Amino acid sequence: MLRFASVMLSYGIALSACSAPPVKIVSGTYHSRNHEARDTLDAYLRAMARSGFSGTVLVVKDGRGVLRQGYSPTGAITPQTAFWIGSMTKPITAAAILKLEEAGRLSTRDRIGRFFDGVPVDKQEITIHQLLTHSSGLPSEYAADGISDRSEAVRAILALPLKSVPGSEVSYSNDAFNLLAVIVEIASGRPYEQYIEQAVFRPAGMTNSGVWPSPAGGQGFAPVARAPRPEVARPNWGYRGSTGIYSTVADLHAFTRALRDGRIVSPAAAARAMGRQVDRPGDAADVGYGWFTAERAGVPLITHGGFESGMNHGGVIYIFPTLDTSVVLLSNSREDVVRKVRNGVLQVLVPTS
DSSP: OOOOOOSSOOOOOOOOOOOOSOOEEEEOOOOOSOHHHHHHHHHHHHHHHHTTOOEEEEEEETTEEEEEEEEESSSOOOTTOBEEOGGGGHHHHHHHHHHHHHTTSOOTTOBGGGTOSSOOGGGTTOBHHHHHTTOSOOOOOOTTTTOOOHHHHHHHHHTSOOSSOTTSSOOOOHHHHHHHHHHHHHHHTSOHHHHHIIIIIHHHTOOSOEETTOOOTTOOBOOOSSOOOTTTSSSOGGGSSSSOEEEOHHHHHHHHHHHHHTSSSOHHHHHHHHSOSBOOSTTSOEEOSSOEEEEETTEEEEEEEEEETTTTEEEEEEEEGGGTEEEEEEEOSOHHHHHHHHHHHHHHHSOOO
C-alpha cells in the first residue's frame, strides 16, 4: 500500500471557486495583525471546502497566529481535530536520533552493524546518517508492515535488495526510517513509543499527539476513508519511525518551534536536522535529517509532507525561516485535493508570479 505523498509538489494552482452549498467553518482563537493574508487564505480555503476539502490549517508569522481554522462541508473538523500525519513522523524520529546522539548513545556516523546482528554484506557500510538522508540504498517496500516482532521486522528490511550502493544517491525509503525506530529503541533501552513521548512530545508540549494504533481516549479524530487492514491495525514496525503518529496542527507547530528553539535538542543539532546534509542537483530538494530544504521564489523553505493513502489522512509542514512564517496543514481529503490546497496556501503566502 502506497503511504507516502511526494514532499515537493508542483506549485501550479488554480484559485477559482465553484458554486456549492455554504460551508461551515470552525474558527480558532488566534489574533493577528496580518489581516490581509488571513482574509485571502480564508477566502481561498472556504472555496476549496465548498469543492470538498476537509482539514485544518495553521499559519503563524512573527510568533503570532495568522490563521487557525477547521474547514469542511459539514463543520465536523475543528482546529483541535487530530489526524494521522503519515511521513511527517520522520522529522520526529530524526529528532529522537539526534537526542540520543547528544546523550552519547549513538553517532550518526555509526554503521548499522553496531545495532543489528547478521547484517548482509551489501548493507554493512550503511550508516545512521544514510538512513536519515534517504541515501542508504534501501528501497521503500514497507517490508515491516504487519510485523510485531522487532527482530523479524529488521530481518525483513535487511533482506530487501538495495536500489543503489549506500551513500551513492538519494532514494526515498520508509524502510530506512523503520530501522531508525528500532535503533531508537535499542539505543534508548525503551520502547520507541515511550522514548518519543519523553524526548519529543513532552518538551515540545505536544499534548494531543500519540503513536499507532489508537488515539487517546476522548481525542477528537478526523474520519478515515477506510479502516486499515487487520494485520496493520495493531502495533507493528511498519508504523514506527516512518509513519504512525497522529497529531494536530497546533502540536506539530509546537514541535517545529521547540526543535528550532533548542528545547528538544541543542540549536546546533536542530540546525543539522533542518539544514542541508545531502545536496541534490537541479531543482530537487536537498535532504536534511528528516527534512527537505529548497527555495520558493528565492525564499528558503524547510518542509516535509505525508499521506496515508488508505485512510486519506495527511498534510504538510512548511517553514520559511527568513520570513519567520510556518504553515501546518492536516486533512482527511483525497490526495489530489490536499495537493491543490497546499499549493494554493503557498501561492498566497509566497507567490511565484
